[in-house]
Amino acid sequence: MSEDKQGGYVALLGWSLNAIDAVDRMEGRRYVVVAPDWAQDYCEQHNIPYIPWKFERINDRSFEIANVLKERGVDVAIPLFEETVEWAGAINAVLMGNPRLMGQAMLFRDKALMKRRAQLGGIRVGIFEEAHDRGDVVRFLKRVNQALLKLDGDPDDPIHLKAFDKAGCLGHRVIRTPDEVDTIPDEEFPVLMESHLDGWEFAVEAWVHDGKIRFLNISEYVRLGYSVFVPASPELEKWRPRIREEIEKLIETFDIEFGFIHPEYFVTSDGKMYFGEVAYRPPGFKVFELLERAYGFNAYQGMVLAFDPHTTEKEITDFFPREVVDAKGHAGCFGVYPRRRVVSDLAIPPETENDEYFEFHELQAPMENKVTKRNAFGTHWGLVYFFGEDPYRMRELLTKQEDLDFYV
Amino acid sequence: MSEAGRPQPVEAAAPAQPEAATTALDTKLDHAIERLAQARPFAKPAAIGPVLSLARRRLLQPDGVDALYARAASLDQAGIFAGTDWDNPQALSASFVGAALAQGSAQQLTLECISALRMLAIANGAMPHPVVSAEHARHFLTQVLAHNVRRVFAQAPDEAERQGDAARAELIHRLFGFLVAHVGHADILASVCEEIWRVLGQRPIQVQHARAMIAQIAVTLTREDVAAGGVRLGADRLINALFGPTELSRDDPGLPSYRERLAALDRPGLQREAAGFARAMHDVGLVSDYHADFLRWLLEQQLTDLLPDALGLSSTGIDSLRCYSDLVHALIAEAVTVATAQAVYALAMLLERGTLYTPAIAPGLWRQIGLELSAQAEATLAATFGTAVPARVHLLAGVISVLGQPLGVAQGNNPTCQSARAISLWAINDPDYLLYLIAQAAKFDRLRMEFEGQPLESDQLPQGLAQSVPADNDPVSTLLVPHLDRIYNEMGRLCAERPQDPHAWVNPEFHGWWVGRQFAIAVDVETGQLADYETFLRHFFASYHPLFNGNQPVIHPQPAGLAVTDSNGRFVGWHAISLLRVALDHEGTMRGYFYNPNNDSGQDWGQGVIVSTQGHGEWPGEASLPFWQLASRVYIFHDEPYAQPDLAGVPQKKVDDARRMALESWAADRGGD
Incomplete structure (x- = not known):
């Protein structure tokens, strides 16, 4: 390999075997995994470059790990999980001599701050407020519905409660009546409250390098928390130019030079786009794996290219395929939640297993018979993967899975 | 979004054609194999799951075995076996394949199929392997087929298996069909016969499996499409030993006709029959049903002077027989039936061993002949050996077997080697003690032994290693092992705290004074x-x-x-x-x-x-x-x-x-x- 193709040295923050596998296979790049000490034996056994680190609340020691990485000659740190985003900001501030990266990371980690910043940048957001106790929640629910000019007796519009700093659906609750407010445990406060938007929710994955979008994917949620597929259906893809504009606005507002962002939006029936939130790490629901299935490129490798300051223009342009047209089909997955209160066996429904689009599943046999009651959105028990050519059939298939029992 | 605004796809998705589905599955499988191939060794485990899932579904389709055979090399090279025993094909044991196919998890079943197809690819030269030669692979497959001769010769999936898991039974049937088509019948027949000869050469008490295999071979040889060639000779000796060992029974006439023929035979003819039975029995180690019936007929006709010939006895055996003729006649009358024919061989060996000369043995056997079994012992034996003849007949035949063939005792498919060994050792060193134990267990459903003076009652002890009554053992083991297992375990528990291996104390206490201290x-x-x-x-x-x-x-x-x-x-x-x-x-x-x-x-x-x-x-x-x-x-x-x-x-x-x-x-x- 020629000298000028020599890429940089990256640190992966957090443990993801798929990410490690992907970067290990890249030519011309060095890497080191920064992960908790339980990973040590595994890394030694498999010759994976590794530095042990406890990612707790960010503290004075962030400087310590930043210096360790700097001494090693690491160019950039890549966060793999929500919890490591602020660490990446702190470390990259040191590695790149750019203190603003730390502040930027704090924006990504605090949903209330994030929304304010978006609003300041002229991005449309719903109504939101922080709540410190249940009184705040009741007040917000009433104010929102007053503003909507609801009459007494009309059903109230719901509001959404989200933890400030958790990924995805974790800690997400929907509140419809003041009675429900009592069910919120004390320890969940403070929370972010948002008005409900009746629209089509979707997510975007964007790889950014030199302040420019290098690849933009739209993930279509068939049902939030249950199913997603990529690339999106033509109905959603027709908004791509508008979506691109919104993302560019986001990049400018948040001052993003490089990296990977994963924002969520609502598009309402009249075509208005509302910003939900943005994360600076790979999305959940294995969207990276879905992208690889649909397009054939490895999304983690794309992330390394986007973060690495040594990446050349040609390298990154050659790496990404053309959006939508280069996809070989649509890849989707469905998160399974048991539908019964008591389950004893894993039983893949024949209509799923025999479907032409079905690929494989990652479900395990149940460890306990009793299903814990879901509060908020909870976590699914595993994913079922599909791949096929027709986006409508895919959407129908994913919808149909909601009515099937995978655990009996 | 609104339904109205949604355009229909240009072509409505056609209902999935079987062929289209197959192609789609092939594409998916190939993609998953490709991902596995790319993954670094440490990331392979996660990439194996999808491949196995797709491979299993592909295997279940009618041409699935072909499709997987075509991918055997790429699956192997991609690392489908990484981190498993199958990764060392040179060390795989052919005897495990059948059980893994029948009882393994869905993943094990799939891996086992792919492993067999990989061996076939190596054997056929389609896939060179750095460690395994084509000859080795071929030999391995022949062994696998030999161990699964029942499946190889079956015309349809095994009915019992089919009732449990039809898709699996069908797949196993198709896999063996595919392997046989590529490896060939003649090779298998030869090695199956060799295998049977080798196993029977060890004179096991339990011979049902060998008998079943020989019956299958007999059926196969009557089919025209099996060109057996020179193999036929070895196979014929096995088949004849079971179904037509003598001149008069050569055509397997059935017991009633055979008895009619006997009645018309002169004295030299009867002697030839007796010698023919003995020769076949000592040659192969199997006893024909005709042989058992012949002995009963000799007793009925008071032609007991032909017994030495019919048992093939040497001078030692003949002397034993003469000294204890009433006892031996009683043993034949009470224990030798068509259902327990194999006891004839053990009886001959019992006489040859001279065991009857030990003073306590003859009276011990008389006790056994008259023994009334407890309801529980009766039920246990009936559950394993059926009710065609009473449980006490099976037990008496079993007693003759262990005394006549102490080295033919086996643990079957049970983790109870100590108990099997103990029965074998007592049959050699302490046969009267063994008779005593059998009588206690059969009559009282309990055994009492002592450990350093402390009494242990088997019926008051927790279960040992044998989780249930072993169903594949001889009658004596079936009866005794659950008791022995508990006592052995308890002895181990009693000295678990001592600063030396428990066997130091357990072995002499459990077996007898003759174990060195x-x-x-x-x-x-x-x-x-x-x-x-x-x-x-x-x-x-x-x-x-x-x-x-x-x-x-x-x-x-x-x-x-x-x-x-x-x-x-x-x-x-x-x-x-x-x-x-x-x-x-x-x-x-x-x-x-x-x-x-x-x-x-x-x-x-x-x-x-x-x-x-x-x-x-x-x-x-x-x-x-x-x-x-x-x-x-x-x-x-x-x-x-x-x-x-x-x-x-x-x-x-x-x-x-x-x-x-x-x-x-x-x-x-x-x-x-």
Whole structure:
């Protein structure tokens, strides 16, 4: 390999075997995994470059790990999980001599701050407020519905409660009546409250390098928390130019030079786009794996290219395929939640297993018979993967899975 | 979003055609294989799941076996076997394949199928392998087919399996069909016959499996499409031994017709029949139903003077028979039926062994003949052996079997080698005690033994290693093992806290006074590390090797413990055997002869240590190894309490050879001492 193709040295923050596998296979790049000490034996056994680190609340020691990485000659740190985003900001501030990266990371980690910043940048957001106790929640629910000019007796519009700093659906609750407010445990406060938007929710994955979008994917949620597929259906893809504009606005507002962002939006029936939130790490629901299935490129490798300051223009342009047209089909997955209160066996429904689009599943046999009651959105028990050519059939298939029992 | 605005796809998705579905599945499978191939070794485990899931579904389709065969090489190279036993194809054991297919998880089933197809690809030269040669692969497949002869010759999926899991039964059937089509019938028949001869050569008590295989071969040979050629001869001897061992029964006429023919036969003709039965029985080790019925007919016709011929007895056996003729006649009348025909061979051996001359044996057998079984014992035996003849008949036949063939006892598919060994040892060293135990268990559903003076009652002890009544054992084992297992376990528990291996106390207490109270063990019980191994080996040579122990043969067969290794010499586990004798074979090699409670003693333990069962001076049922090779695997043995073996008299080279062999196999990670 020629000298000028020599890429940089990256640190992966957090443990993801798929990410490690992907970067290990890249030519011309060095890497080191920064992960908790339980990973040590595994890394030694498999010759994976590794530095042990406890990612707790960010503290004075962030400087310590930043210096360790700097001494090693690491160019950039890549966060793999929500919890490591602020660490990446702190470390990259040191590695790149750019203190603003730390502040930027704090924006990504605090949903209330994030929304304010978006609003300041002229991005449309719903109504939101922080709540410190249940009184705040009741007040917000009433104010929102007053503003909507609801009459007494009309059903109230719901509001959404989200933890400030958790990924995805974790800690997400929907509140419809003041009675429900009592069910919120004390320890969940403070929370972010948002008005409900009746629209089509979707997510975007964007790889950014030199302040420019290098690849933009739209993930279509068939049902939030249950199913997603990529690339999106033509109905959603027709908004791509508008979506691109919104993302560019986001990049400018948040001052993003490089990296990977994963924002969520609502598009309402009249075509208005509302910003939900943005994360600076790979999305959940294995969207990276879905992208690889649909397009054939490895999304983690794309992330390394986007973060690495040594990446050349040609390298990154050659790496990404053309959006939508280069996809070989649509890849989707469905998160399974048991539908019964008591389950004893894993039983893949024949209509799923025999479907032409079905690929494989990652479900395990149940460890306990009793299903814990879901509060908020909870976590699914595993994913079922599909791949096929027709986006409508895919959407129908994913919808149909909601009515099937995978655990009996 | 609104439904109205949604455009229909240009072409409505056609209902999935079977062919289209197959193609789609192939594409998905190939994609998953590609991802697995790309993954680094540490990431392979996660990439294997999707491949296995897709491969399994592809296998279940009608042409799935072909499709997977075509991908055998790419699956192997992608790393489908990474981190599993299948990754070492040279060490795979053909005998496990059938069980893994039938009982393994969906993943194991899929891996086993792919493994077999990989072997076929190697055998056919379609896939060169760095370690496994085409010949080896071919031999392996032949062995797999030989072990699964029932499936190979079956015209349709096994009905019992089909009722459990139809798709799996169908797949197994198609897999074997595919393998047979590529490997060929003649090869299998030859090796199946060889296999049966080898197993029967060890004279097991339990022969149902061999009988079933021979019946299958007989059926196969009548089909025209099987070109058996020279194989036919060996097969015919097996088939005839079961279905037509004599002139009069050659055409397998059925018992009623056979009896009619007997009635019309003259005295020389009857003698020829008697000799024919005896010859076939001693040749093969199987007893024909005609033979059993012939003996009953001789009793009925008061032609008992033909019994010595019909049993093929030597002068010793004839003398035994004459001294105890009433007893032997009673045993035939009470225990030899078509359902228990195999007891005829054991009866002949019982007479030949001279066991009846031990004073307590004849009365003990009379007790057994008149014994009333408890309801529970009756039910247990009926559950295993059926109700065609009463349970007491099966038990009496079983008693004759263990006394006549002490080395034919086996543990079946149960983790109860100590109990099987104990029955075998008592049948040799203490046959009257064994009769006593059987009578107690059959009549009272309990056994009482003592451990250092403390009484142990089997019916008051928790379950041992045998989780249920073993269904694949001889009648005596079926009855005794659950009791023995509990008592053995309890004895182990009672000395678990002592600072030495529990066998030191349990073996003599459990078996009898004749187990030496001096105990030698090669490893430290706490750490599993070798402990003064050199002295251990010297002691073993000095006590048991005739050239170093003053030419003293083994008096009572002794329990001993072996470190069993696989064909790569890797440690598999500790195993109980009996040391029977040490002697020179006809080539002048000093060999240790031992009893292994496994069903088949012929095993490959790696490093060229191949346990022999025939051709090196073994008596039927014995296993043997050159003494130094046996020494390299022994880790526990007993010696007489005051014995002071001449340790210094053992040449250093003998010790070093055995020691090196142990250190290069089971003791590799045990510190070397």
